[in-house]
Amino acid sequence: MTDQPLRIGFVPEHFSAPLHFARDHYGLHADLVPFPSGTGHMITALRSNEIDVAVGLTEGWIAGLGKEGVEGDGGYRLVGTYVDTPLCWAISTGASRPEISSVASLQNSKIGVSRIGSGSYVMGFVLADQQSWLLSPTSSSSAAPPFSDTVVLNDFKTLRDGVNSGKADFFMWETFTSKKYHDSGEIRRVGEIYTPWSSWKIVASTRLVGGKGKPDPRVRDMFAKIDRGVERFERDPEGALRWITDNLDYSEADARAWLDTVKFTKGVEGVKTEVVQGCVDILRKAGVLVEGKGMQPADMIASDSS
Structure with missing residues (x-):
């Protein structure tokens, strides 16, 4: 099991650059699986064992776990923070x-x-x-x-x-x-x-991080490799710009403007409970989640990631 590449879902947009750098330059052992339809589709894929890990929008992950009537263990847990800035x-x-x-x-x-x-x-x-x-x-x-x-x-x-x-x-x-x-x-x-919260989080299937045992070692290795991808992105913004314009559907001017607005997380492993609680509070106020129903914020985070 552990020698198999992780199947990592991602949205094929400019935010994915450090993830590709991690695989292409730093040995992240993963198959990167694009989901142009976004976070909701990745939730379905995680629960049906089509992917193991995914990088997507904070509000989508939290809403997916916090709704009343989620079957079983919910299928995934928050394990990492990918982008610090709002979307x-x-x-x-x-x-x-x-x-x-x-x-x-x-x-x-x-x-x-x-x-x-x-x-x-x-x-x-x-x-x-x-x-x-x-x-x-x-x-x-x-x-x-x-x-x-x-x-x-x-x-x-x-x-x-x-x-x-x-x-x-x-x-x-x-x-x-x-x-x-x-x-x-x-x-x-x-x-x-x-968004009234940091925009992108990393989740992993409960098959990899659930229960009382240690998480799959590939998850910990993934964190280290993504950290190096983020470091490369920040060290060489012109190289990041070239990768975005060569591989994705963005003009140089738009990609450069975006670079001025985004801050990736240094040390992606872990999710703060208070960040999840703040998102849950706003989603309850907005009527997406209901007070007293659904999974509680601390339970949405893998036990070794808080």
């Missing part, structure tokens, strides 16, 4: 949707999401909370939905098509990934929203 989500609509003129005009509209439980889904509730669109939850239920419909569109391309066809009215996606399509006029930017 900026662009709020986008179709190119020819003049009735959508501002964030305020999105109340009671149709939100497009990649999957239920994904970051794009969770951030809809955070946006609604910030805009005071949520009705207060009762003691036995979540807050009333702030949108007229939640349309599952699976990936970024289908989300863009969806707001242009009218299937959805708006969606949210990482701002620099969206920018090319704003610049081309395919979709139109309405606004932006930042």
